[in-house]
Amino acid sequence: MQECIIPNILPLEIMEMQGANVILDISHHNGRVKFDKLAQAGIVGIIHKATQGQTGVDPNFESNRAKALAEGLLWGAYHFATGxxxxxxxxHFLSTVEDLDNTVLVLDFEPNPTGPSMGLEEARAFVTHVKEVTGRYPGFYSGHYIKQLLGTSNDPILAQCWFWLAQYGPTAVVPPNWPTWTMWQYTDGAFGPEPHDVGGTRFDRDTFNGSLQDLRTFWGT
Incomplete structure (x- = not known):
């Protein structure tokens, strides 16, 4: 991966989408990220891949957490689900994250391109354990996959999670299991509405369904 060079931009550029469009989700695939430049550009929160399956750990999770927190950015962690x-x-996820009080937690529920994908029973077990340990349900990130599995039916356990929609289109279509989206990943840096990048570098970008103050309250800060 090439180093991310992110020059400063005006914060107004990142407020074009509905809500507080100030969140990025990243992993080691983003290479070396300049968190100081992200903060200067108006980014407020980072949600980073922490784990995958029962043993996988993102090699940049720990180092990037220290760098992001040093810039005053809100920190979150997601787990890529497997079957x-x-x-x-x-x-595995909770033991890797460690600082559970100050970290937004998310289950990334999507098809696994390298093996079996997590099913609904496994997802219920995951979110229930997170609730038992932390006192709160994690976020539930998904798009077409959960719509395919649930259809128009409801899942009372997964419905306790706040919903993070993955959909690269101009309109957010939320599964009936949730009344609305809390976060919306509207672009992967290539498809979906603008803006796709921060200062010329493309990222997965996410908007929060509320104001900046709502976002900080949601994050517990």
């Missing part, structure tokens, strides 16, 4: 024991995956 295996949901309880064991949740245990």
């Amino acid at each position: 295996s024991d949901g309880l064991k995956q949740a245990q």
Whole structure:
């Protein structure tokens, strides 16, 4: 991966989408990220991949957390789900994240391109364990996959999670299981509405369904 060079831009540029369009989700695939430039550009929160399956750990999670927090950015962690024991995956995720009080937690529920994908029972086990340990349900990130599995039906356990919609189009279409979206990943840096980038570097970009103050309250800061 090439180093991300992110020059400063005006904060107004990142407020074009509905809500507070000030969140990025990243992983080691983004390479070396300049968190100081992101903060200067108006980005407020980072949600970083922490784990995958029962044993995988993103190699940049720890180092990027320290850098992001040093710039005053809000920090979140997500777990990429695989088709295996949901309880064991949740245990692995929480032990890797460690600082559970100050971190937004998310289950990334999408098809796994390298093996079996997590099913609904495994997802229920994952989010239930997170709730038992932390006292709160994690966010639930998904798009077409959850719509395909649930259709028009409801899942009372997964419905306790706040919903992070993945959909690269101009209109947010939320599954019936949730009344609305809390966050919306509207672009992967290539498809979906603008803006796709921060200062010329493309990222997965996410908007929060509320104001900046609502966002900070949601994050617990």
